Amino acid sequence: MALYSEVVMDHFMHPRNVGTIEDASGVGEVGNAKCGDIMKIYLKIENDIIEDVKFETFGCGSAIASSSMATEMIKGKSIHEAMALTNKAVAEALDGLPAHKLHCSVLAEEAIKSALKDYYEKNGIPYDKTQFPDCENCGHCHD
Amino acid sequence: MHVYADNAATTKMSQVAINAMLPYFDKVYGNPSSLHSIGQEAKEALDAARETVAKCLGCEPREIYFTSGGSEADNQAIISAARVGARKGKKHIISTAFEHHAVLHTLNKLEKEGYEVTYLDVKEGHNVTARQVRDAIREDTCLVTTMYANNEIGSILPIAEIGAVCKEAGVPFHTDAVQAAGHLHINVKEQNIDMLSLSGHKFHGPKGVGALYCRRGFPLTNVIEGGAQERGKRAGTENIAGICGMAAALEDACQHMDENMPKVAAMRDKLIEGLSKIPHCALNGDPVNRLPGNVSFCFEGIEGESLLLLLDFKGVSGSSGSACTSGSLDPSHVLLAIGRVHDVAHGSLRLSLSEYNTMEEVDHMLKVVPEVVEHLRKMSPVWRDLQTGKREYIL
Ligand SMILES: Cc1ncc(COP(=O)(O)O)c(C=O)c1O
Ligand SMILES: [Zn+2]
Numbered sequence: 313m314a315l316y317s318e319v320v321m322d323h324f325m326h327p328r329n330v331g332t333i334e335d336a337s338g339v340g341e342v343g344n345a346k347c348g349d350i351m352k353i354y355l356k357i358e359n360d361i362i363e364d365v366k367f368e369t370f371g372c373g374s375a376i377a378s379s380s381m382a383t384e385m386i387k388g389k390s391i392h393e394a395m396a397l398t399n400k401a402v403a404e405a406l407d408g409l410p411a412h413k414l415h416c417s418v419l420a421e422e423a424i425k426s427a428l429k430d431y432y433e434k435n436g437i438p439y440d441k442t443q444f445p446d447c448e449n450c451g452h453c454h455d
Numbered sequence: 456m457h458v459y460a461d462n463a464a465t466t467k468m469s470q471v472a473i474n475a476m477l478p479y480f481d482k483v484y485g486n487p488s489s490l491h492s493i494g495q496e497a498k499e500a501l502d503a504a505r506e507t508v509a510k511c512l513g514c515e516p517r518e519i520y521f522t523s524g525g526s527e528a529d530n531q532a533i534i535s536a537a538r539v540g541a542r543k544g545k546k547h548i549i550s551t552a553f554e555h556h557a558v559l560h561t562l563n564k565l566e567k568e569g570y571e572v573t574y575l576d577v578k579e580g581h582n583v584t585a586r587q588v589r590d591a592i593r594e595d596t597c598l599v600t601t602m603y604a605n606n607e608i609g610s611i612l613p614i615a616e617i618g619a620v621c622k623e624a625g626v627p628f629h630t631d632a633v634q635a636a637g638h639l640h641i642n643v644k645e646q647n648i649d650m651l652s653l654s655g656h657k658f659h660g661p662k663g664v665g666a667l668y669c670r671r672g673f674p675l676t677n678v679i680e681g682g683a684q685e686r687g688k689r690a691g692t693e694n695i696a697g698i699c700g701m702a703a704a705l706e707d708a709c710q711h712m713d714e715n716m717p718k719v720a721a722m723r724d725k726l727i728e729g730l731s732k733i734p735h736c737a738l739n740g741d742p743v744n745r746l747p748g749n750v751s752f753c754f755e756g757i758e759g760e761s762l763l764l765l766l767d768f769k770g771v772s773g774s775s776g777s778a779c780t781s782g783s784l785d786p787s788h789v790l791l792a793i794g795r796v797h798d799v800a801h802g803s804l805r806l807s808l809s810e811y812n813t814m815e816e817v818d819h820m821l822k823v824v825p826e827v828v829e830h831l832r833k834m835s836p837v838w839r840d841l842q843t844g845k846r847e848y849i850l
Contacts, residue, residue, distance in 0.1 A: 316764075321764075325765075327834065330833075330834045332839075341836060345797065345798035345801070345837055346797040346798060347778070347797075348758055348777060348778040348779055348786070348801045349758070349779070350835075350836055350837055351836075352836040368835060368839060369836070370756065370757065370758055370835040370836055370838070371758050371761065371779070372758055372760035372761050372777070372779035373764045373779075374779070375758075375761075375779075376761055413779075
């Protein structure tokens with residue numbers, strides 16, 4: 313199907329890192345079923361390094377491919393590098409997404425940030441709140 | 456194996472229709488308005504096509520107006536009735552909540568001009584009743600417009616009963632029969648239909664051509680102004696090849712309707728029965744009064760676009776009413792209108808069959824659809840929450 317690039321289709325058809333982590337260091341979930349995309353990210357962090365990452369996604373091809381790509385991009389990286397991941401970088405790594413599908417890739421960035429926030433909170437690590445999106449009013453889903 | 460199961464979107468052209476078109480590209484290419492013999496030959500073909508379409512609908516040839524498709528016919532029918540109404544001070548229209556956008560958006564335009572529209576509720580039985588229509592009719596109602604059969608969920612409306620109600624109340628009745636023509640028995644006189652829209656490409660004819668039946672004496676308003684074609688009601692040099700292809704396809708469909716209908720319905724029923732076994736799913740649309748080729752389900756815990764992509768990869772072309780397939784953020788208004796909440800409306804799948812499908816193809820779909828649904832559920836956090844009791848099942 314020409315709707316998506318070959319990279320998107322590859323990650324959609326063969327998503328990397330699908331699943332859950334039992335004793336995850338941080339878990340983040342963003343989106344809601346009402347707007348059609350939900351992403352959940354599980355992180356296993358040791359010595360500030362993302363040792364393992366898994367995801368579950370309810371959503372379109374673009375949402376699933378973005379989750380898969382984003383998890384690949386942060387695996388083995390430091391939490392600071394993971395914090396710096398943008399949806400633009402995810403979309404670029406996917407060889408681009410159709411314009412009306414970009415909002416689906418935003419969720420990947422937000423899910424990772426949300427999981428990192430959970431990790432900081434669980435471990436009492438101070439963090440800069442302004443770095444995190446307020447998912448209660450994320451703009452890509454209207455009511 | 457590749458299974459085309461999106462016949463409600465459009466159909467493959469039949470050889471009969473293709474052959475009927477061919478002479479009009481390079482042999483009988485005249486303009487029907489021209490006086491010379493090449494033009495007059497084209498005029499004869501046009502007249503013959505009009506007669507064929509009229510015969511299929513049970514009306515007179517002069518009551519058929521060729522258009523560019525179903526959308527244009529819908530627009531013209533509704534605008535015409537609205538203009539007649541306005542002259543009598545009547546500006547109320549009755550329709551349903553699950554019409555095609557060709558009807559809904561035309562009604563929205565009229566609402567902005569000061570018309571009032573009642574959209575009949577379709578939650579009960581995923582259909583409307585003639586009783587609902589009767590109860591909604593007012594002194595100032597100038598039109599009842601309800602589709603003949605729904606394109607997404609397949610419900611067939613009680614058209615003859617609605618026609619009778621409208622006739623008794625003296626209210627013009629238009630029906631968007633784009634999904635019905637060539638598939639169901641239509642007789643506009645017996646069913647008291649004043650205006651009816653159809654489209655060539657839904658019954659193995661060409662795209663970009665349709666027809667509006669308009670009862671003799673009902674004044675049409677032009678949507679396209681210009682020359683005097685179509686009795687002055689629709690300007691533009693006629694799409695002769697398209698019109699002849701559509702007429703041939705319609706005639707062919709009507710001739711074979713009684714053999715195709717049970718064949719297609721049997722495939723539909725097998726597909727519905729098999730897919731119903733998938734846990735936490737629901738059939739959309741009227742289970743009894745249903746288009747022979749329509750299968751429409753919602754599957755909880757998954758999203759429709761990813762379902763379609765995977766099915767396409769496995770050789771099945773279907774469609775979905777999920778937000779991510781429409782390009783908007785809302786799922787299909789039809790699914791919302793029948794009461795499906797957003798969460799499950801996103802997980803919809805429509806498989807629409809024609810007589811070109813086979814039982815082997817149905818078996819293939821019965822194999823791959825459950826596999827794909829299970830695959831997507833396995834990676835869905837919503838499905839996990841449903842399974843672990845963190846979220847309650849809706850279906
Ligand atoms: C019920 C209904 N009405 C109208 C239309 C529009 O027809 P067309 O594509 O010929 O304009 C369609 C088809 O898409 C339809 O299914
Ligand atoms: Zn999406």
